[in-house]
Amino acid sequence: MSLPQLNEARYGRACLLVLNTCPMALRRIIDHHSSSKGFGDFEGLLNHPRNKHGLFHLSFRQCCCGHNTNYTPMRKQQWDLLYTKTNSKNPHGQQGQCPCMYSAIPGVASDVMDVTLCCLVLKNLCRGIKNADIDAITEMRNQLIHASSATLEDTAYNDLWKKVENAILSLAKNGDSTLETDTKAAVKEMEQRIMNPGDLRSMKDLISDQKSLDELREVRVLHILVLF
């Protein structure tokens, strides 16, 4: 195998690690948190008034509580994966949306979430989880998605792999009893994986989904800048 191919395979494995292996573990942490902290399940976690209110503030600029913000890291498309409108009228007689008009989508499961949404939910709804580990995964995700070329040379690859592996294994301690072992095995499997055409296709799909998410955000930021 020539060097460029090696570097492409490294980039592919790193992407699958961050965009596929990580969210599988993160969803299990969120599910475990939901059941062990008295929310019942993921839908219950989302419907808890404090959680729904918290996530609403990450997606909407105005709220019935009177606290308005321009910091809305959760895209409307992400909110719509979790919540549905159950009340078409604002119950306070105010203009605009408010959390009282929404409920979690009946039967919604954590597997609707990609790595980006998992990180947002973990950080904002699951207390007691180390933010630095979540941030490390977000940072590596951003590095890969916005890389100037779809390759990773040896040092950069090893550095990224170590950071992601440490973060996800540390986070896995917050999951169900077999999550740590399963995550270790999944990371190892990905490390030794020989990228096949199917892997490359799913890597490309995952990257293009993440890129369009970021483009939506850029369009929105631009829109806000134009408004003010």
Ligand SMILES: [Zn+2]
């Ligand atoms: Zn509010």
Ligand SMILES: [Zn+2]
């Ligand atoms: Zn309200």
